[in-house]
Amino acid sequence: MSLKGRDLISIRDLSREEIEEVLKASRRMIPIAQGERSSRALDGRLLALAFFEPSTRTRLSFETAAQRLGARCVSIADVASSSVRKGESLYDTTRMLAAYGDAIVLRHPNEGAGRLAALASDKPVINAGDGAGQHPSQTLLDLATMHEAFGTLTGLRVVLLGDLKYGRTVHSLAHALAVFGAELVLSSPASLKLPPDVRDHLDQLGAKVVEEDELPKAVKDADVLYVTRIQKERFGDEAEYAKVAGSYRIDNALLNSAKSRLIVMHPLPRAGEIAPEVDATPHAAYFRQAFLGVPVRMALLSLILTGKAG
């Protein structure tokens, strides 16, 4: 099925075949993303960016992706000065953006905002993160990073480490990895375990899931160590945050016992979870992961706006 004209709100909106199509298209975008080739595939197209929450990486990578393909962007630059401040609903704001642009990229602090915007808009809406909810383009770039390193997703043993309760990236990623038949190892502080409904959902998909809270054991046979940031804003109590935040740290001593091909991933920004010494090792994949955000979003924009992979 073609992605042309479709919304992308949740990773569940995509079938396995459609995810594969995006990953394949994103590989073809890499030389353009690196400036080695140029493309005007989206010449004359206009992308409307609506970021109601601060974001550096996601916003910049969507803008970069659009411009690398010759599209232009308009954006609500400052929510504080926009009509949203005057009480305009997201529904109305989205209808206006849909009238101006060819597609909308939305980041919003409320969960479900992406779905609501898709309802309001007759142009495709790409959810770039709604509260603690979905962030499907992040999941796609995570998958692209693993696929680039191993050539497959099926059968990979992936450790999901850290905040598995609130981390927005982790739930979508776990779903997608389950769809591809990867093996999941969950490792988290007791207070940040995967919510039961997410775990149930993985079981329904027939996923292979194990829990291993001892980090050295979890890492031992892993192909991928996916580290999440523990979000300070989720804790009411500073002392509780400090206790949990200090409970895991990835350093070279830990990685000495890992497989030589293990890759360490992180959605960034990191807050002390990965020691800087890891950056210089072949395990470090998080900066490559951040770069792949651009070709993956190029692929998405191209497939959604034109139905073609570049």
Next chain:
Amino acid sequence: MNDVRELKITPIKNGTVIDHIGNGLSLEVLRILGVHDLDKDSTVSVALHVRSQKMGWKDIVKVENMELSARKVNAIALIAPTATISIIRDFKVREKRSVDLPDRILGVLKCPNSNCITHQNEPVESEFEVARRRPVVLRCVYCERSVDEFLPLLA
């Protein structure tokens, strides 16, 4: 035996009988029906803790001059899934059916996620899809939060 039952709950000319309500759940069913909004000449009869061959104990609610909207039937299906609904016209049962949970439930429940967009000032109703039927688990169409307890969420 029949006569004794007749004394407990009098027959109605026109209206709705909701039978086979799980023991003790009739007050919640009344809340769904919104009995305060009824025609002031209508009688509402409630029987609590009634012997039932099928269920052991059950509750029954009879409401005069009221036929249920689809939305109210959906709410009853969530709270009292064993209930049956009979439409009475001129003292006769014109229609009898069990309550069925549709695939999508609109406007009946509030999303338990306080940060869900449906709690903001937006022109949309809450909407849930059935993620699992036995036992019933619903998922918010907007924020994807799952729910398996419905009583506290009745809108």
